[in-house]
Every structure is written in structure tokens, then in C-alpha cells.
Amino acid sequence: MKVKGRITEVKGTVVKASNVSGVQMNEMVKVGETGLIGEVVRVEGDSAYVQVYEFTTGLKPGEPVEGLGSPLSVTLAPGIVGNIYDGLQRPLSTIEGYTISRGYTAEAIDVNKSWHFVPVVKPGIKVQGGEKIGYVEETELIRHYIMIPPNVIGNLTYVAPEGDYKVTDQIAEVQGSEKQSISMLQRWSVRVPRPIKRRLVASEPLITGQRVIDAFFPLAKGGSAAVPGGFGTGKTVLLHQMASWANSRIVVYVGCGERGNEMVELLKTFPKLNDPISGKPIMQKSIMIANTSNMPVAAREASVYVGLTLAEYYRDMGYDSLMLADSTSRWAEALREISGRLEEIPAEEGYPSYLASRIASFYERAGYVETLSGDFGSVSIIGAVSPPGGDFTEPVTTHTLRYVKAFWLLDPNLAYSRHYPAVNWISSYSSYVESLSDWWSLNISDEFETLRRRALDILFKEESLRNIVRLLGPEVLPEDEKLLLEAANMLREGFLKQSAYHEVDRYTPPLVQYYLLKLIISFYEKAKEKLTGGATVEEIKASPLYLEVIRARFNVKSKENFEAIMKKVMEF
């Protein structure tokens, strides 16, 4: 039954309604004459507080409030991929011309479009939630499996023959305790994680093509990571890089409270980029959600859950999904604003006391899982964090760092000196290193882990020598330590730095990452021998090979390229 009441108070994005007994927590409601979309966030007797997802200007007490009887949900059906949505999954044709009229409820997908459905099961079997009954080719990259919705169980009494169907047409029927008609369209509440069979230990890397990440601080498929960084340190560029090159099957990019022109930038560059593995346009595996700074604040809070639910839906088909959120700090600010309007008792820096648990449950939706249909799929989550003043001790950053399993700290000093990505290699961290090392030794080289350790060891030693150098200058160091500083410099210039704009450098496949480390470490070993043989560090640096090894990141694309330089190193 739909509940109808009246607005009694408007407090910015939050509205109080009376006479609404029977509305549920998290129920969707229509607010005011124009039917703005909102969600019940607190129920008090026969009154309720509603978080309104649109601009509330002009809304007045006395206007109607109507419960819609269902929680805030997303539409799940073929036709999602390649779209750009607002924070409530309403399609945006362009963001520049963002003109959704208030109260507008468009279908998330084109319900008039026909899809060629191919059944993969025959009637007469028992089915339950998650089971794949057929598929459509959603894009060239995504075979979209049509699954029995979670919570449905029974005998499959009908499956449509191969043919063209609209998403709302019946394509199957299940006889359980009652008869249920199944179409290609399901709905799912965004605040409830989609069910899975079980969680598994993640043991495959999410390859991002970003060397400092893949080689030193890797993320597993199904892992969670954060990118904390002060103003202008390169968070957005790094997330765009991940969205462009990561080897996930699906990318969900949530632009949350950031500048609209950055989303426009993404939309302009994406159609020109091809997936490094399939060679197909990456738009064919991407879903964008834009809730930029000029859009209503409360929808920002919802947008990350909309994104997560879409990522989970494709995971359920047995795919690896990657969800990127820029920036989770703006999301937390939306939480703070709504909490303030609800007059909740504030905790640290005005954030609600449930900030930590919200952050935790957000990242907990990442995981490598066995799906209900017995496939393996994953949701990986990467969130940018933008602490005010670059202060990593503020609440959103500290709580995030507690819950993610990898973090790449962006360092303003590196960014100022144009060392990009400005990931600090001393203080960044990944708990996935160990579980992924087998993958590297089996697929790339059993020498990889040793090279990685050698490289990090050189960088850590450089760090400890820095103070001496700062105080007394490099001249006081013995030659072998001077050489170590050079090796560290080669690692910084030839490996850690990576331009997002150079055609070769912007994406480095894992094998090439190994080649580059091998070249640098081998050169260092050779140089040490030369040093013992009487050469000076100055002489070694003056060799053209020194520069060639550093510049290999722009040139090495194949085994042949690598072997040619390696030969010179061995003869050095």
C-alpha cells in the first residue's frame, strides 16, 4: 500500500513529513508537487525524515509526500554498459548540458530496444537465484547473462526460444510456491549487497599497467584500495588510468562531487581508447556515474551504492568488475551534511558517528567470490580520498586506511617535482603482495619477486642515506653508496615515474614491467663490478647505456627490444 502524507519542514536536502505511518526505512518516496525523488532515512512515530536527491528549492510545507513501497533500487538489464548515469541511475546524454528536470524518472535503459536472446537451459529443471538461463550480446566485449533473480527458486516451466525480445518481455517462467514470470530486467536495492555463494582468497592481480602499483603495491582482483592525496596531487589522473587500462571485464566509474569538466574529459578520451587486451573500445565495458559538484548533494551519497550494485550485478555473471570512486571524501561530506540536517550528534570534525562503519561496509563489498551460479567473479574497489589541506590524519583518511587492504599515498613533494604518479614508495602499502607472488612467478618470471625486493631495498637504502646527503652532500659518501643513489635514481626515473600521456609509457604490461626492472637491476650489478675494477661512478653515469636503460620505459615493447638492450648491459 502506498503511504501519503504532507511535508511539515524543509531543511535543505532533508524534508520532514507527517502522517506517513507505514513507510519503511530506506523506502523511496515522491516529494512535493513536482515529485522529487527521496529516500526515508529516519522514521519517528508517524513522521519520517526524507533525504531528497534533487534540489529542494521552492519546496514548501504542506506539499504531498508519497511512499513508493520499495527501497532505492537500480535497474539491471542489458543496455547498461556504455551509459552515463546520474547518481540515481538516470541517463545523462551529456554532462555539459546537464538538464534533467526535477522529478524526472527516466528508465535507466531503453525499454523499446530488442535484444537477441539465446537460451542456455531447457525447461523442466530446478532453478534458483543466480542461475544463468541465457544471454544476449550486450556489447562486443560483454556477453550479458540473463540470470534467475536472487530469492527465486522453483521449477523452470518455460524458457523463450532464441529470438529478439525487449527487456520487459517474458523469457522464462518459474513455478515455486507461486508462478513467477521472468524477464531480462531485474531490480535490486542499492543498499543491500547482492548475494553470493562464498568469498574466496584473491590470488590474481588486477593488472593496471601502472608500474608502481602492479610491481610494488599491487591490487588483487576483488581487492580494495584507496588513493589518498592532497589537492592536485594526481588522484583523478591515476583513477582515469586505472579505468582505461585495468584488465577488468567491467569498469564502473563514479565521479562523486568532483568537477564536471573532468567527467567530460573522461567521456572525450574514453571513446578513443582501446582495451589493451581485446583491442576493442573501452566504452564497451564501461559504465559512468556522474554526480559532479554542480549536482544535488544527497544523490552523491547514493551514487556510490548505485555504482557498487551495478558492479556486483556483472560480477554475478562471472566477471571481474572494477569500481572507481572519485572522491569518497565528497561522499563522506554528503553524509555529514545530511547528518547535520537530521540534527544527529556529531563525532569527529562534524562527521556522524557511523562514518567509520559506513566506510567499512562500502569497502567490504569488494571481494573475489564464488557466485550463486558457481562461477568466479570479483568486485574490486578503488576510492580516491581528498583530505582537506592534504592532512592524512583527518577522519575520512584515517578510517579508510584502516579498512582498505592496499593504499597508494600521493606525495605533494613528488607532485611538485613532477614525479607522476606521485605514489610515495616508502609509505604506500599492499597486503596482496604475498598472495600474488605465485602469479608473477608462474606467468611472468620466477625471478620477479627477487627483482622486486632488490628494487625496494635500493629505494629504502636511498631513503636512509638521504639525511646524510642533505646535511653533508653526496661527496662524503663512499663510491658504492654513491652508486646505490644512482641505482635509486634509475628506478625513480626509469620505473616509478610514468607519464599518463605518453603513448608507450602510459600502459606497461606485466612482462615489460619485469623487463624494465631486470634491466635496471642488471645494470646496477654490472656497474658494481666495474666499480670494483676501478671505474668511478662519474664514468659509469657518463656511459650512454645509463641513459638508454632509464629511457627503456619509452621504448621497450617486445622481447626483442628488451634483449637488445640487455645484451649491451651484459657486455657493459
Ligand SMILES: Nc1ncnc2c1ncn2[C@@H]1O[C@H](COP(=O)(O)OP(=O)(O)OP(=O)(O)O)[C@@H](O)[C@H]1O
Ligand atoms: N601520471 C601523470 N602523468 C602526467 N601528468 C600527471 C599525472 N598525474 C597527474 N598529472 C598532472 O597533475 C595534474 C593534477 O592531477 P589531478 O587532477 O589528477 O589531481 P587531483 O589529485 O585529482 O586534484 P584535485 O584535488 O583537484 O581533485 C594533472 O592535470 C596533470 O597535469
Ligand SMILES: [Mg+2]
Ligand atoms: Mg581530482
